[in-house]
Amino acid sequence: MHWAEINATVGQLGVGYEQDGLDVGDLLALVERLETEHGTDADDFPGGRPLPPYDTAPAALARMALVSDCVGIAFAAARGMKPLTMLPLPVAVTESQPRLRRLLESRLGKHQAETAISLARAAAHALPHGVAPLALDACRRLCQLAEFKGRQEVWARRERELVGDGSPRARR
Numbered sequence: 001m002h003w004a005e006i007n008a009t010v011g012q013l014g015v016g017y018e019q020d021g022l023d024v025g026d027l028l029a030l031v032e033r034l035e036t037e038h039g040t041d042a043d044d045f046p047g048g049r050p051l052p053p054y055d056t057a058p059a060a061l062a063r064m065a066l067v068s069d070c071v072g073i074a075f076a077a078a079r080g081m082k083p084l085t086m087l088p089l090p091v092a093v094t095e096s097q098p099r100l101r102r103l104l105e106s107r108l109g110k111h112q113a114e115t116a117i118s119l120a121r122a123a124a125h126a127l128p129h130g131v132a133p134l135a136l137d138a139c140r141r142l143c144q145l146a147e148f149k150g151r152q153e154v155w156a157r158r159e160r161e162l163v164g165d166g167s168p169r170a171r172r
Helices: 024-037 057-079 089-096 098-108 110-126 131-163
Strands: 003-007 012-016
Touching: 003 024, 012 024, 057 110, 057 131, 098 110, 110 131
Parallel strands: none
Antiparallel strands: 003 012
């Protein structure tokens, strides 16, 4: 390894190394040492930190939620409007009750929990409420995807300007 640097804002470690010269054991030892030095060795992967602009996972999860909304819309339209009014209650409680939501987020991670709730919401709304709530949620997901795409495009344009060639020397 040539260098290692912590970005505390996003909770990430940047490492410069030769492609063929990286020893995974050395890298793991470095990560464990830095976690201990910074008091994060007992932490799991917290989902509340800001995600870096190059992370594609939130967009993939939003696309999955959008697909679930579209499937729910098709199902609701195909089955008609026979009410099953109690079905959305567990989803609404989990979504709006902070302790239940934190429990789900601690088990799955923040973005994965949001996706699981979205999938459950799509199923719950498709049965009793029909198309309208799902169409609204699909519109929200489309806006989210546009936001993720915009962030990634700006990052792609400005990455070299912001981090240079990736070495600590180039960032100063």
